[in-house]
Amino acid sequence: MxxxxxxxxxxxxxxxxxxxxxxxxxxxxxxxxxxxxxxxxxxxxxxxxxxxxxxxxxxxxxxxxxxxxxxxxxxxxxxxxxxxxxxxxxxxxxxxxxxxxxxxxxxxxxxxxxxGAMWNDRIIESVRTLSADAIRLDDVPGLPATAPVQLPARSLTERRAAIDFLLQQLKYLEPESRLEAVAAIAARNRTQCPGxxxxxxxxxxxxxxxxxxxxxxxxxxxxxxxxxxxxxxxxxxxxxxxxxxxxxxxxxxxxxxxxxxxxxxxxxxxxxxxxxxxxxxxxxxxxxxxxxxxxxxxxxxxxxxxxxxxxxxxxxxxxxxxxxxxxxx
Missing domain, CATH: 3.20.20.370 (Glycoside hydrolase/deacetylase)
Structure with a gap:
């Protein structure tokens, strides 16, 4: 033993x-x-x-x-x-x-x-499938006024940081507001989540x-x-x-x-x-x-x-x- x-x-x-x-x-x-x-x-x-x-x-x-x-x-x-x-x-x-x-x-x-998909996975997949070098956050509802209008996403480190930031910001929103924000991020950045x-x-x-x-x-x-x-x-x-x-x-x-x-x-x-x-x-x-x-x-x-x-x-x-x-x- x-x-x-x-x-x-x-x-x-x-x-x-x-x-x-x-x-x-x-x-x-x-x-x-x-x-x-x-x-x-x-x-x-x-x-x-x-x-x-x-x-x-x-x-x-x-x-x-x-x-x-x-x-x-x-x-x-x-x-x-x-x-x-x-x-x-x-x-x-x-x-x-x-x-x-x-x-x-x-x-x-x-x-x-x-x-279906969990809201947090929709965020992760939005970052994963992003084709640009930054994540647009302009006019995303639910984010605080101090939030940046975009997050850098050129490297793996930046993409991990972006995921962490977004999950932290959205986690405790009301469910409807959170889903609206997640959908807006996907739409702004033309990303998709697998089904x-x-x-x-x-x-x-x-x-x-x-x-x-x-x-x-x-x-x-x-x-x-x-x-x-x-x-x-x-x-x-x-x-x-x-x-x-x-x-x-x-x-x-x-x-x-x-x-x-x-x-x-x-x-x-x-x-x-x-x-x-x-x-x-x-x-x-x-x-x-x-x-x-x-x-x-x-x-x-x-x-x-x-x-x-x-x-x-x-x-x-x-x-x-x-x-x-x-x-x-």
């Missing part, structure tokens, strides 16, 4: 003292993408799965959550999750998970299936048939804290009912879009999710979960390091983190 695995077991023994590590991913690219260096490609993801399989006991959420509730988790318990519903989850991640014999749960933003970034309904069904868990992630991926209660409830319930109709089975788990407590979702939204009939819900706060914790604010974390020892050490630090942030009542 290697040193890291021993340390994981010491921090997370079996039973009532166990801690559940829940990892979060979004995409697994077939090849590295210079514009998105933080997203793992197939080779790196397979390497990560090998590390995780060596260190942790990986459980599907359908097994991990009941065992969390009754205090029977094994030592070094962990679960793997994905957010949003990208097509590469089906095309790239699924074969690798099957090759390693590992389960995962995929949280789907149902309104983007079958040809195959997200899964099809058939691919979601194939994931479930392959033994993967499917959870809800709202319909259109809004920041729930920015919505009125009725709109938030509609987003939560619409995604649940769509998936249950598609799969012909209950959908028990929900992930908050963006997922930062109090900033992206509130205690009100956690209550909406509970009232909708979900069993548990997941944030993106650091930390791990112990028996007795709030089932509707379960933290998730994935180390970003590329070296085995550094990745494992950061996962260990997170496992020892005992006070994950939660939305306040």
């Amino acid at each position: 290697n040193l890291l695995r021993t340390a994981f077991r010491l921090v997370s023994p079996p039973g009532r003292s166990a801690r559940l590590s829940i990892l979060i991913f979004h995409r697994v690219l077939a090849q590295p993408d210079p514009l998105q260096p933080h997203e793992p490609d197939a080779r790196r993801f397979s390497e990560l799965l090998g590390w995780l399989k060596d260190w942790f006991t990986i459980l599907p959420l359908d097994a991990a959550i009941p065992r969390l509730i009754d205090g029977s988790l094994p030592a070094r318990a962990a679960a793997i999750t994905f957010d949003d519903g990208y097509a590469d989850n089906h095309d790239v991640a699924l074969p690798l998970l099957k090759a390693h014999g590992l389960p995962a749960t995929f949280f789907i933003a149902t309104g983007h299936l079958d040809g 195959d970034l997200m899964m099809s309904s058939g691919q979601v069904k194939a994931m479930a048939h392959a033994g993967m868990g499917i959870g809800a992630h709202t319909a259109t991926h809004p920041i729930l804290a920015r919505l009125d209660e009725r709109s938030a409830r509609t987003e939560v319930c619409t995604s649940k009912s769509f998936l249950e109709t598609l799969l012909g089975e209950p959908v028990r788990y929900f992930a908050y879009p963006n997922g930062k407590p109090d900033l992206d979702y509130t205690a009100r939204d956690a209550a909406i999710v509970r009232d909708a009939g979900f069993t548990a819900a997941f944030s993106t706060a650091w930390g791990t979960t112990r028996p007795g914790d709030d089932l509707f604010q379960l933290p998730r974390f994935t180390a970003w390091d590329t070296q085995r020892r550094a990745f494992g050490t950061r996962m260990l630090r997170n496992l020892a983190f005992t006070t994950p942030q939660r939305a306040r009542s």
